[in-house]
Amino acid sequence: MAILVCGGAGYVGSHAVHELIQQNEDVVIVDNLQTGHKQAIHPQAKFYQGDIRDAVILDKIFMENKIDAIIHFAANSLVGESMVEPLKYFNNNVYGMQVLLESMVKHKIDKIVFSSTAAVYGEPKRVPIMEDDETKPTNPYGETKLTMEKMMKWVNKANGINYVSLRYFNVAGALDDGSIGEDHAPETHLIPLILQVPLKKREHITIFGEDYPTEDGTCLRDYIHVIDLADAHIRAMNYLRSGKESNIFNLGNGKGFSVKEMIAAAEKATGESIKVEVGARRAGDPAQLIASSEKAQTILGWKPCYTNIEQIIKTAWTFHKKHPNGYDE
Ligand SMILES: NC(=O)c1ccc[n+]([C@@H]2O[C@H](COP(=O)([O-])OP(=O)(O)OC[C@H]3O[C@@H](n4cnc5c(N)ncnc54)[C@H](O)[C@@H]3O)[C@@H](O)[C@H]2O)c1
């Protein structure tokens, strides 16, 4: 039996595939390569280039392979873009989930592990955030992910498809050897943008606002290493395999780092000084997002291995030094 990884050529998906194959799982990938990279596809995975909104390709995959469970990463995930093109997000994320679930019902696949996000919470009323805290997304991206969670909830009741939704906080880092890592275009995430300065691809990093109600005035985020995240997906899949009920888990390290602390940590990790400018706030940024991952620790037995922020940044640095222009060059 194989695992179908939707979006396995992307940043998080490629690391999850790597860990699945390390654990001797058979992996099938479907990815339309809209943001994914051929070079990130594990050579031992069977790859179908296609779109999850295409029921015909899903039929073909389910008929040609014995699929035990699905891990679903395929989505659009830029908060800013979702504010200006919300329908693109509803189409790819929500309609994509609909076609995938319909196909799962048709082919009697009853397990799915889903990439959700801290963006489902919106502006948190308290930190650390717990899974049953209020969900009130402040952007269409978060709204689509919450809708996708609700679709799984109702399909679970009606059709018996069991799910685990993993609400990630800020994903960071790369495989230790730097063979795969984060390559988004445009890049919007803080760590790869900071690292573009010592790579001489960017003059300085702009801090988006230093007037937040935090100790140094910059936003606090909870950074979780992509390999710890991959491990959580495998645990979630095995949790479903053991017949346990559908569930939702936060995934983070439980500690917030400010933008200024991240820049200082990157200077230490790279041994280079990083030029900084302070700019205006970015619309929609909550002052702090910090996870309580207690539930994942208790129920999935998950424990992050990468808790040192410099070490997390170092793994990203190894990837970027090896691939200064991303995968394609
Ligand atoms: N990176 C983060 O910080 C973060 C945080 C929280 C949640 N997430 C979620 O994790 C998932 C993966 O994020 P990522 O950073 O790896 O993104 P990514 O863009 O690198 O990966 C997504 C992959 O899915 C593919 N894809 C998208 N739409 C598709 C479709 N319709 N059919 C087939 N393939 C399709 C893309 O080509 C890409 O390979 C996303 O669902 C995202 O919302 C990411």
Ligand SMILES: O=c1ccn([C@@H]2O[C@H](COP(=O)(O)OP(=O)(O)O[C@H]3O[C@H](CO)[C@H](O)[C@H](O)[C@H]3O)[C@@H](O)[C@H]2O)c(=O)[nH]1
């Ligand atoms: O050039 C930059 C880029 C980012 N930041 C700041 O750095 C922090 C982290 O920003 P990222 O863009 O790296 O990450 P976000 O916290 O905005 O977003 C992440 O968490 C979200 C959940 O809220 C979504 O899941 C999203 O996909 C995921 O990348 C924010 O305070 C942001 O304002 C800067 O100061 N300068």
